[in-house]
Amino acid sequence: MNQDLMIRLFRSIEGDPEDDVVKVAEKIIEDEKVKGHSKLADKLKGILEKNVTAHVSFRKELKTLLPEGTIIPTDKRNNIPLATLIEREQLRHEMILPKDIETKLQRIEKEYVARERLAHFGLKPRQKILFYGAPGCGKSMSAERIAWNIGLPFLKVRFEAIISSYLGESAANLKKLFESLKSYPCVLLLDEFDFIAKARSLGQDVGEMHRVVNVLLNLLEDYDAPGLVIATTNLEGAIDKALFRRFDDIIEMPRPSKDEIIRLLRNTLSSINTSKDIKWEEIASKMNGYSAALVVKVAKDSAKSAVLQNKKTVDKEVIKIALSENPNY
Secondary structure, eight states, rough: OOHHHHHHHHHOOOOOTTTTHHHHHHHHHHHHHHOOOOOHHHHHHHHHHHHHHHHHHHHHHHHHHHHOOOOOOOTTTOBSSEEEEEEEEHHHHOOOOOOOHOOOOOOOOHHHHHHHHHHHTOOOOOOOEEOSSSSSSSSSHHEEEEEEEEOOOEHHHHHHOOOOOTTTHHHHHHHHHHHHHTTSEEEETTTTTTTBOOOOTTTTSHHHHHHHHHHHHHHHHOOOOOOEEEEEEGGGGOHHHHHHHHOEEEEEEOOOEEEEEHHHHHHHHHSBBBBBTTHHHHHHHHHTTTHHHHHHHHHHHHHHHHHTOSSSOOHHHHHHHHHHHHHHO
8 A cells, every 4th residue: 555545544543442443553553564664664653652542532531521321422433432522611602693593592591491390381491403504603603602501511423423334334323322312411513414414315325314314303303311402504405304393493593794793893802902993884894794703703813913013903904904815705
């Protein structure tokens, strides 16, 4: 095998020392040494040891963060965790949203907090939420904000681990993950879940994707865990309609309005002085159609530019340059 290909292959290997894939990698290293390729063998060994160490460290950290008895399952082939726990300190929760969207998010949070009172009347809180809209408009961040406000751990599904090229394993991975969390209160994020939930008529490998989507349909239908499942997608029209019907709430995340753009800019630039001659309304008009993430990026680029130029304030010139470097496509 070509040396570059072998190095790329080894960079993708991770797992515990006793895993089959790691033992096979070690055998390849030994074979390269026997062939007299000492430098290549040492390079491959270094890559493998680094990956194995990082994987073991991650597994130990995950074990200490999760409650006793709760284990995040791994995929069968590479022993990669099917979801990642995001620590509370890393959750993004400060958002500027339209009033109606803010009201909808608060309703989800209030219902969860009042779940015992609702149960007294035979009612359930919204537990299965779908956010859809353009990239950068706050779908994933809204999920993090909900987890922050109701105090639940936040888990993000790793679709690169869920999806397998082996027949039936993708569906099995989904089942394992949902089963492991059936008694663990958390917010489980299926970020950009159109990755597996595209309309069945659109995909390739139709038979396998049919099975995966059908499993997901059943898992959502039967979901009765003590937490929430939140899915996000950029492609509303590409989602199987049967999946839409499984959600308790479907919320479109819009691009920010002119007023919200101004608030985003001012909020992002709050740690640095801004020039009094900045015409915020005019700037916001030029940013019509920008996503919230792009508005924040323009503000941050402006602030960094001002600091690097040793300016005491962010002025309209640095904002103008940042705008030109961040067009809205």
